[in-house]
Amino acid sequence: MQLGMVAGEASGDLLAGLLMGGLKARWPTLQAAGIGGPDMVAQGFEAWWPSERLSVHGYAEALRVYRQLVALRTELGDRLLAQRPSAFIGIDAPDFNLGLEARLKAAGLKTIHFVCPSIWAWRGGRVHKLAASADHVLCLFPFEPALLAKAGVPASYVGHPLADAIPLDVPRAAARAALGLGDGETVVAVMPGSRRGEIRHIAPDFLRAARRLRTARPGLRCLLPVAPGLRAMVEAAVAEAGAQEAVELVDGRSHEVMAASDVVMVASGTATLEAALFKRPMVIGYRVHWLNWQVMRHMRYQPWVGLPNVLSEDFVVPELLQHAMTPDALATETLRWLDDPAACERIAGRFTELHFLLRRDTARAATDAIAQVIAG
Incomplete structure (x- = not known):
């Protein structure tokens, strides 16, 4: 064949x-x-x-x-x-x-x-x-x-093949052990995308948001999985954003990082579905060139952009798009999840239903x- x-x-x-x-x-x-x-x-x-x-x-x-x-x-x-x-x-x-x-x-x-x-x-x-x-x-x-x-x-x-590949029961403890994280630590996965354009246009605000999170919660850990071939570019973005002390880079291992996290700050795309399958609350952010935005916003048929919201037909997680995607807004929405364990438990239940639907x-x-x- x-x-x-x-x-x-x-x-x-x-x-x-x-x-x-x-x-x-x-x-x-x-x-x-x-x-x-x-x-x-x-x-x-x-x-x-x-x-x-x-x-x-x-x-x-x-x-x-x-x-x-x-x-x-x-x-x-x-x-x-x-x-x-x-x-x-x-x-x-x-x-x-x-x-x-x-x-x-x-x-x-x-x-x-x-x-x-x-x-x-x-x-x-x-x-x-x-x-x-x-x-x-x-x-x-x-x-x-x-x-x-x-x-x-x-x-x-x-x-969806990811629904088969990702376990129904999230291996949180194993992922934390593999990444050297303590059970009681607060962990945010920072995932600004795996394309070079996303690193240029989205990562800077994600990294500045991580700085704000560390200021608000000094003990918090922000982990950023780096796609193959992008480490030098990501390191340069981290330095430019002054986020060297706020973000820890991890080569690949995005699934372990998501499984270990308490909240995922993520660029719109397949990674949002992965985060949902790991039953993680998330904040979705995205920005494109202004010309792309003008074209896309006039051609949309529905109010949602992130896949978890599209599949749920509801804004179950926040979406911060274009000018709304600021470091302050990203950090604020992330902290809102961290301060509301009941909401995190509810969203995990909805994402479990979604997992069964796609498996x-x-x-x-x-x-x-x-x-x-x-x-x-």
């Missing part, structure tokens, strides 16, 4: 790495190649290009590298069409993958898109592009297949769907 695959950014690499476990269980001699990251490579994936090549922060940054991305997509498409794998699986990154999938599908290759674009949140017109690009869509959330069916797009709900043995369910597409 040969598959072409593309995963953009750390979150896509994580999802694809988990998916590959199911693929290899079905096809032990699986060969997969394309664009991917370290989680995929650890599963035997041949990365012709690293997934960080697709890591851009909003429209403004995408415009600056548009020509390079188009050239990369063309070269990758040429290579896949020359090798003609059994199928192509695009993991998220719809702005890159859907165009590639359309070309491959037109040339007779089976195409599967893993992670339904957020047509329920904004840019609903992409459903028509999705119909022209993918033979089948693997959906992470239960309400998505019905939406796609209205547009004639075949789809399957396979659950579906995703790797096996997705592999079954992929096998049917290939056989058809």
Whole structure:
């Protein structure tokens, strides 16, 4: 079995790495190649290009590298069409993958898109592009297949692989022991994102918020997990924010940091869902280039941005977006969680319900769907 695959950014690499476990269980001699990251490579994936090549922060940054991305997509498409794998699986990154999938599908290759674009949140017109690009869509959330069916797009709900990978019972004590943290210490996970653009635009205010937290609670510990290849950039941001005494950097180990934490201060994205699956109260913050913000705010269909709020259809955790994301606001909302244990217990209960909803043995369910597409 040969598959072409593309995963953009750390979150896509994580999802694809988990998916590959199911693929290899079905096809032990699986060969997969394309664009991917370290989680995929650890599963035997041949990365012709690293997934960080697709890591851009909003429209403004995408415009600056548009020509390079188009050239990369063309070269990758040429290579896949020359090798003609059994199928192509695009993991998220719809702005890159859907165009590639359309070309491959037109040339007779089976195409599967893993992670339904957020047509329920904004840019609903992409459903028509999705119909022209993918033979089948693997959906992470239960309400998505019905939406796609209205547009004639075949789809399957396979659950979220993170819900399988993250234990229902949070291993808090073990995580704290592994990180050298005491049981009675107050710990805040600081997670400003894993893209370079996020480190530039979001991390400074997160780091200043950490300074305010340490001033308010001198014994508090702020841990920031650093994605591979970003340590020098993060260290520079910490120094510029004067947060050397406020923040402790941890290489990777983001799941251990979340499991060990009392509250997570997190950039909007997949990490918010990870925090929810670890049953952690959180404060979501995000900022994009002003041009991106003008575009996005006029195209939103619902008031929520963070995945825990979207799935709960309620503001169960605070969202601080754009100008509202200030160090003072981030610190204030974080302290509000720390001062309200009853609210933390309630949110843990809601997140446990969400965990059961998303736990579906995703790797096996997705592999079954992929096998049917290939056989058809």
